[in-house]
Structures are given as structure tokens and as C-alpha cells.
Amino acid sequence: MTQIFNFSAGPAVLPKPVLARAQAEMLDWHGSGMSVMEMSHRGKEFMSILAKTEADLRTLLNIPNNYKVLFLQGGAIAENAMIPLNLLNGKAADYAVTGGWSKRSVEDASAYGKINVVASTEADKYTYVPEFSSWKLNKDAAYLHICTNETMSGVEFLDLPNTNGVPIVADMSSHILSREIDVSQYGVIYGGAQKNIGPAGLCIVIVREDLLDSASSLTPAVFNWKTQAENQSMINTPPTYSIYIAGLVFEWLIEQGGVAAIEEVNIAKAKLLYDYIDSTDFYVNHVALKNRSRMNIPFYLKDESLNDAFLQGAQENSLLQLKGHRAVGGMRASIYNAMPIEGLQALVAYMKVFESKHSA
Numbered sequence: 001m002t003q004i005f006n007f008s009a010g011p012a013v014l015p016k017p018v019l020a021r022a023q024a025e026m027l028d029w030h031g032s033g034m035s036v037m038e039m040s041h042r043g044k045e046f047m048s049i050l051a052k053t054e055a056d057l058r059t060l061l062n063i064p065n066n067y068k069v070l071f072l073q074g075g076a077i078a079e080n081a082m083i084p085l086n087l088l089n090g091k092a093a094d095y096a097v098t099g100g101w102s103k104r105s106v107e108d109a110s111a112y113g114k115i116n117v118v119a120s121t122e123a124d125k126y127t128y129v130p131e132f133s134s135w136k137l138n139k140d141a142a143y144l145h146i147c148t149n150e151t152m153s154g155v156e157f158l159d160l161p162n163t164n165g166v167p168i169v170a171d172m173s174s175h176i177l178s179r180e181i182d183v184s185q186y187g188v189i190y191g192g193a194q195k196n197i198g199p200a201g202l203c204i205v206i207v208r209e210d211l212l213d214s215a216s217s218l219t220p221a222v223f224n225w226k227t228q229a230e231n232q233s234m235i236n237t238p239p240t241y242s243i244y245i246a247g248l249v250f251e252w253l254i255e256q257g258g259v260a261a262i263e264e265v266n267i268a269k270a271k272l273l274y275d276y277i278d279s280t281d282f283y284v285n286h287v288a289l290k291n292r293s294r295m296n297i298p299f300y301l302k303d304e305s306l307n308d309a310f311l312q313g314a315q316e317n318s319l320l321q322l323k324g325h326r327a328v329g330g331m332r333a334s335i336y337n338a339m340p341i342e343g344l345q346a347l348v349a350y351m352k353v354f355e356s357k358h359s360a
């Protein structure tokens with residue numbers, strides 16, 4: 001098999017043992033004679049997959065009992081609209097804009113009610129999380145929305161503002177399960193699956209029970225969190241195969257020692273690349289040190305006329321999908337849980353060779 005390292009921001013690399021197991025179980029899941037894709041979502045086989053998948057996620061994130069776990073469709077972007085529909089209930093909401101994704105959330109939510117932008121780093125090209133003391137939080141907001149890892153610009157929150165009881169709604173699409181979190185600090189956690197969990201299209205929503213009573217009557221049933229919570233995410237046919245793959249990823253993560261163990265690896269992986277970037281003038285990362293993402297590392301060549309040569313050489317060295325997001329340019333290495341440390345070693349080795357070839 002062709003050995004490559006895939007640095008795609010999403011859909012992204014999955015653990016090889018997960019794909020191998022899906023392959024082995026493709027035609028005949030556990031002696032059922034069926035592929036998971038062919039099973040009734042209400043049959044006992046799939047119901048057992050769903051129950052195990054939810055239980056393993058609860059274990060991994062230590063999710064308290066007063067939170068529901070929903071397996072929805074439409075990715076994270078659908079939730080941009082469904083968050084205000086499920087939560088606003090005639091109030092206004094606070095949003096912090098710290099990158100392209102939280103900006104998009106504001107744009108999408110604004111159709112449904114009054115949205116107050118309480119902090120923004122857009123003028124500074126999204127290179128840091130603004131000091132919480134400067135945020136103009138409203139004490140009667142329905143919620144505060146944040147994106148705790150900005151996938152395009154590589155900005156990550158390591159702590160949270162004090163909202164005095166206003167629930168925090170966090171888009172964790174690109175770093176969920178990469179580090180330990182305290183779920184009880186959030187009202188809602190959501191994320192598209194295609195970064196750290198599984199196939200694109202699936203969206204996981206973790207919501208505190210007391211927030212389930214505020215939905216607008218205009219909320220579609222498939223996106224109504226309360227309706228879905230009362231129906232085990234089965235008010236419609238859920239994305240069964242994607243849930244199955246997510247379940248395999250959760251089992252793999254538990255085998256790795258869980259979130260605390262993978263966090264240690266993630267810290268080591270990110271350090272390899274940041275340390276090298278910081279050691280040279282040839283490459284640069286613009287994000288404030290304390291807000292540098294462990295999952296998405298954008299970097300630029302000082303001489304941007306070398307970009308194409310850099311990407312071409314990377315490709316020849318089996319280092320794929322390093323081109324930065326079109327909104328920010330440059331390069332980006334996305335190094336999710338499933339990226340082995342060998343990928344970082346190979347990338348840094350290549351960057352060193354490229355530098356020595358092209359330094360005057």
C-alpha cells in the first residue's frame with residue numbers, strides 16, 4: 001500500500017486500524033450476514049452500535065448525565081442555523097469572532113434573531129484570542145457562541161470567559177477529543193465529524209438538558225434537539241454508517257489510553273513543528289504563542305514565490321494536502337488525533353531539506 005501522510009484539514013486522516021476493521025466487517029458485521037449500511041436503524045444490531053458509540057463518547061469526554069448526545073446530519077454548518085432556532089427564544093445572543101468559522105456562524109445565525117458580536121480579531125487577521133476582560137458580554141444573552149479551535153487560522157482557546165451563567169455554545173469541530181475538557185462548563189458542544197471523529201456529514205451535538213425547552217416552532221423536526229433527544233436521534237433515519245465509523249474511532253481512542261493520553265501525543269506532535277518553525281527565519285507562523293492550535297498549524301514561507309515548489313516537493317515526499325485554506329493562503333498542517341508522530345517527523349525533515357536547498 002502507498003504510504004503517505006495526509007495533512008488535510010477535513011475530511012481528514014482516520015486511524016488505519018479503524019479503516020482495516022471497517023473493511024473486515026464490510027460484508028458481514030459480527031456474523032449478521034449484513035453490512036452495517038444494510039441494517040435497519042431500528043434493528044437490534046444497529047441499536048447496539050448506536051448505544052455503544054454513545055457510551056464510549058460519554059466515557060471519553062466524561063459527559064455528565066444531565067447532557068444529551070445527539071447524532072445529527074448537515075455537519076457543523078447546519079447547526080449554525082439550528083443553534084439560534086433551538087436556543088434564542090426571543091432573546092439576543094453573544095458571538096465572539098476569532099476566525100473564519102466563527103465569522104460564518106455569525107452570518108448564518110443573523111437570519112434568526114439579534115446577534116451581538118462581543119469581540120472580534122478580524123482586523124488583526126485572526127491571530128489570537130482577545131483578552132476576556134475586553135469582551136462586551138451581555139448578562140441577558142440566550143448564550144455565548146465561540147469556536148474553540150479555528151481551523152483556518154490555527155487559533156485555539158485553552159480557557160473560557162466567565163459568562164456569569166450565560167451558557168457557552170462551542171464549535172469544537174476541529175479539536176473535539178484532542179484534549180481534556182470539562183463538559184459541565186458548556187451549555188452546548190457541537191462538531192462536524194470529519195476532523196477528529198469520522199466521515200463528513202455527521203454532526204455530534206452535546207446539549208445540557210435544561211436548554212432543550214427553548215426551540216422556536218419553526219425548528220425543523222430533524223434539527224429540533226429536544227425532539228431528537230427524545231427519539232435517540234431517530235426522528236429520521238440517522239447516518240448509520242457514519243455513526244458506526246465514529247464508534248470504531250472511539251474504540252480506537254479508548255485503546256490509545258483515552259483523551260488524556262492522546263493529548264500528550266498531540267502536544268508532542270505540535271511541539272515538533274512549532275519548535276522547528278520558530279528556529280528558522282525561512283518559515284513563520286503568525287499566531288500568538290498561547291493561542292497556537294495543536295490541531296491546525298498554518299505557516300508561511302518567507303519567500304512566497306517558493307510556495308508551488310514547496311508543495312510539489314512535499315507531494316513527491318508523500319506529504320499531502322499541505323496547502324493553506326484559500327482564505328488565508330500559505331501552508332497548513334492539520335495534525336488530528338489519527339496523524340502519527342512519524343508524520344510530523346517526516347514533515348519537519350522535508351522542511352529542513354527544502355530550507356537548505358533554497359536558502360541563499
Ligand SMILES: *Cc1c(COP(=O)(O)O)cnc(C)c1O
Nearest residue numbers: 074075076077101151173174192
Ligand atoms: C470544518 C468546520 C466546520 C464546517 O463543517 P461542515 O461539516 O462543513 O458543516 C465548522 N466549524 C469548524 C470549526 C470547522 O473546522
